[in-house]
Amino acid sequence: MFLNVVVLGGGSFGTAMAAHIASRKAQMEVHMLVRDPIVCRSINDDHCNHKYFPDHKLPKNVVATTDAQTALLKADYCLHAVPVQFSSAFLEGIASYVDPALPFISLSKGLELNTLRMMSQIIPQALRNPRQPFIALSGPSFALELMNKLPTAMVVATKDKKLANAAQQLLASSYLRINTSSDVTGVEIAGALKNVLAIAAGIVDGMHLGNNSMAALVAQGCSEIRWLATKMGAKPTTITGLSGTGDIMLTCFVNLSRNRTVGVRLGLGEKLEDILGSMNQVAEGVSTAGAVIALAQKYNVKMPVLTAVARIIDNELTPKKAVYELMNLPQVEEV
Template sequence: MTAPTKVAVFGTGSWGTVFGMVLADAGCEVTLCGRRAELAEAINTTHTNPDYLPGIELPAALRATIDPAEAARDAEFTVLAVPSQTLRGNLAKWAPVLPSDTVLVSLMKGIELGTVMRMSEVIEEVAKVPAERVAVVTGPNLAREIAGRQPAAAVVASRDESVAQRLQTACMTPYFRPYTSTDVVGCELGGAVKNVIGLAVGIADGMGLGDNTKGSLITRGLAETTRLGAVMGADPMTFSGLAGLGDLVATASSPLSRNHTFGINLGRGMTLQETIAATKQTAEGVKSCESVLDLARRHGVDMPITETVVSIVHEGKPPVVALKELMSRPAKPERH
């Protein structure tokens, strides 16, 4: 009998915990690594994560620790599930205890501020690993629904197709269906920019606007994501799949989406600080909208919806004024 695949998951928030559940349900030996002893104790003794997933029963085999070395020992896959802007600092602390042959898996959907690096690029630089030892999991993966074992699909991407296939096998369950890809750039951009478009749709919802507005923002948001991806070497077809359209639709339409909910509060007139205070978990698009816009400008790509979100979130522009400016841009043909 083959020994189970050992996996370490660094991060005990909603998605890290749920992906750990998926891996355990797929037959892997999974250890979660968090910062707080009381939360690790709760996971180990009550098989719940009371802080992030109250009421959800976790597999009895899913273990938790606060010791990075213990979690990482002999791990074939090391899954990273922390807020994007904290990845560099956290990984620098964890890297010395990671097995030399482990595959590092990013669950994060963001672009690093300042460097405008994708999360896989940060991993390669900090952990000093080749691109072929890094993988990405993305797609329409709202944690609470997967925690209820509702059917969902995802993309696992790696430059090395055999690595993607190994990860696919490790996380395949009756309710979680992963597809493979080698387009890491496209998959990561789709995941990062959809958070920004999710904010835009949320703002429109908060302003009381209707489904025509939502449909327009989703479609044109996907267009500007694809423009950026094409310039950066991504396969444009990636954006019509789970990592692009699939993830964008889920984020832009679900009440479970943090970015959508954050946008609603802004659209209703709350300030940035008021909205942050009302939001318990990280809405990645709030910081990433700036780095996405910076990335687009460095590549000479026009991203008007992203620019509008930045003006509302970080420059304090009233949503009604920003929307008027967005709608009054010069007329253009729709090209693909």
């Protein structure tokens, strides 16, 4: 069966997913909608995204365009890989070309800063279609390892069982396992907040606080994510699954993580604006941290580790002071 898939965004993860889907079937046409004409040319002329994967060839059936109408024409599935903070404005700009029945598979992880919206809310609202089919894709998955076809497992979350099975069929391969879930909130909240926790883990590393404190911090962070997610209606088992603990471990403990890198550099004493100015990719945890304090207040959940990250990013707290405050919290019974 011939399928047309469109990938919105030309970043590392969008590129990796485009390559993955295209390599599975020759009768699959994958259109990447990119902003940068140079990236567009390099994909079409050299079958390579020079900006993110200069050493990897893309399948011939990956085609790039900067024109939304061309990309979305006859699309059967849409993979949304635009960073969360830019998603709403971007989608509003292309809404007139989107078929109301086109399933959106969201690869973007985070919360919109001022509205606290998740992608499952942003996409249908920006497209002015509350019934737009929506799937969240999440789990421990570095783009580089996907490009190298290393064994990976992820989860697709949607309320529609038929849609979950269709997404599973589209994405699963010999090196990518796809589990299904109906807990969209749990998958999205875990995917958003693990980026904030990764910044905290990086700070611990940058300050050379040792393995004991790293393990304690990440365990506490996992609890905080579980407390909030369950208050928001998520299942606790989701938080211990691939999109929760799985993604948290990868992002907190592995050097390839952008958010962890931001934390390491903060822990070493660098200024946030200098760190962000030197990066060519978005660290979603920086924006999402700002939403954590509002969410903690809204759902009346104590989140000392994740709110400390937000305060460090807002320059209210130094990493050293944050450690002192956390170590001096009241000794409590574990929950």
